[in-house]
Amino acid sequence: MDSAVSAQMNQTPASPCSGCEELTCPIRQALGNAGLTACPGAVSRISARAGEKLDATGFAPDTVFRVVNGMLMQEHVSDDGRRHVAAFKTSGDLSWPLPSREAGEFREFYEAVNPTELCIISIDPISRCAPGADTLLKTLYTAARIEVSRAQEQMFLLARSSATERLAGFLLDLAKRTGHGTKRGFELKLSMRRERIADHLGMQPETISRIMTQFKKSGIIRLPRPSLVIIPDLKALSNIAFGAP
Amino acid sequence: MDSAVSAQMNQTPASPCSGCEELTCPIRQALGNAGLTACPGAVSRISARAGEKLDATGFAPDTVFRVVNGMLMQEHVSDDGRRHVAAFKTSGDLSWPLPSREAGEFREFYEAVNPTELCIISIDPISRCAPGADTLLKTLYTAARIEVSRAQEQMFLLARSSATERLAGFLLDLAKRTGHGTKRGFELKLSMRRERIADHLGMQPETISRIMTQFKKSGIIRLPRPSLVIIPDLKALSNIAFGAP
DNA sequence: TCATACTATTGATCTGAATCAATGCAATCC
DNA sequence: GGATTGCATTGATTCAGATCAATAGTATGA
Secondary structure (H helix, E strand, O other): OOOOOOOEOOEEEOOOOOOOOOOOOHHHHHHHHHHHHOOOOOEEEEEEOOOOEEEOOOOOOOEEEEEEEOEEEEEEEEOOOOEEEEEEEEOOOEEOOOOOOOOOOEEEEEEEOOOEEEEEEEHHHHHHHOOOHHHHHHHHHHHHHHHHHHHHHHHHHHHHOOHHHHHHHHHHHHHHHHOEEEOOEEEEEOOOOHHHHHHHHOOOHHHHHHHHHHHHHOOOOEEEEOOEEEEOOHHHHHHHHOOOO | OOOOOOOEOOEEEOOOOOOOOOOOOHHHHHHHHHHHHOOOOOEEEEEEOOOOEEEOOOOOOOEEEEEEEOEEEEEEEEOOOOEEEEEEEEOOOEEOOOOOOOOOOEEEEEEEOOOEEEEEEEHHHHHHHOOOHHHHHHHHHHHHHHHHHHHHHHHHHHHHOOHHHHHHHHHHHHHHHHOEEEOOEEEEEOOOOHHHHHHHHOOOHHHHHHHHHHHHHOOOOEEEEOOEEEEOOHHHHHHHHOOOO
């Protein structure tokens, strides 16, 4: 089992969460400043440098994480060291730490891929004391439903797609979420290493490399540096992701 | 693409849902009979014979299915005919039909494995008109969170376990949920065909057969008929599922 | 009870991705 | 700016599971 949980993120309680100034924050939208202020300690905030890790074991079952900015990796590690990256979370994404489980299952960690800020929110005190709590609950419920859909898409990908299709799907998804168009094409920064992409897609890092090279040779992507992908034609990549022969 | 969506389940509106007499029904628990009666049309009920299919496309995004009894299979089918069974749902389980999506993704179907009764619930009218709606919302939110955890476990299984481990994990899960102890061991009825188990685990039916035979030969299971599994020692199966060499 | 039609099992072979093993790059630190 | 170090890439080989092809069971209906 991985022992490199050295750099624990340092948690700084704050009430209300100073990170929830953004208009898109569901907590703020549901409760407003007044509601948030009524619940001291319900929201705390963490800043993490790239590579910092947080052991998600032992959080109360009403906890929700919200990524303010940066990128957070949610990973599951089994006792014998097998890893799976459940998701790469970006600005605005929510995540629910796993309820603790019996042995034989796996442990959950969160790791910052980039410098990342996140809020750790306790829902119970908020839903008890704040006005607008039902709106908040509805927002969270909707978010959780969307998370179920995402997970089901990922399951389909893992169960029924080839390595090539999986990587194409991953690049496409990340491009949509974090990329930006330039004159040369759609540009995407791959901040995580190949090994983590492999852990996300149920593959080995060597296979990621090989397929990247294929994509490069066939002109689907350009790869000036290992961490910079340029996609001249998103539609072409999409065709590969969805099973074009 | 599968065209055998011949036997559409026949939906019979009812208010309140006569199927929600059980104490475990979250709708009933949250609202009570009075609350349910206040929302005519919010809950309808379906009876399905084994093999009957329901196209889940086009349900409102506030819809929840609840299996009353029997077994329901939630499956995703891509345009080129690849299938994945996201889950086998049993009594008390909730399921959320996927929001409709752009082309290139997949369609969702529900199919009764056994004779099955389910409730189709519209949440919005209930949460508007009934007392106790926030309790209901909290119950649904909790259920959705649990569903996210389940999906993440399944993702780990698909991404990082061998075929043998996956099948052991599946048998174990189903045994816990639908099996029962006898003097010969834990007995489990496999109502679905091998092909559907394969679709759930991202494998081929032949591989399921081969591993079943291995398990049989090594004494992990007995298999009097293809649809009846007897597990003398759950712990032995569990060891295989969680990566014993 | 026997014929019919599926479904499961087994066998032979193939193949995509894993594994093992170098080699080539890029960022980081003196 | 040049070594150092950790990744990424490429190559050779292996192997788990898929695919193709029979054969054997099981359930259903006359």
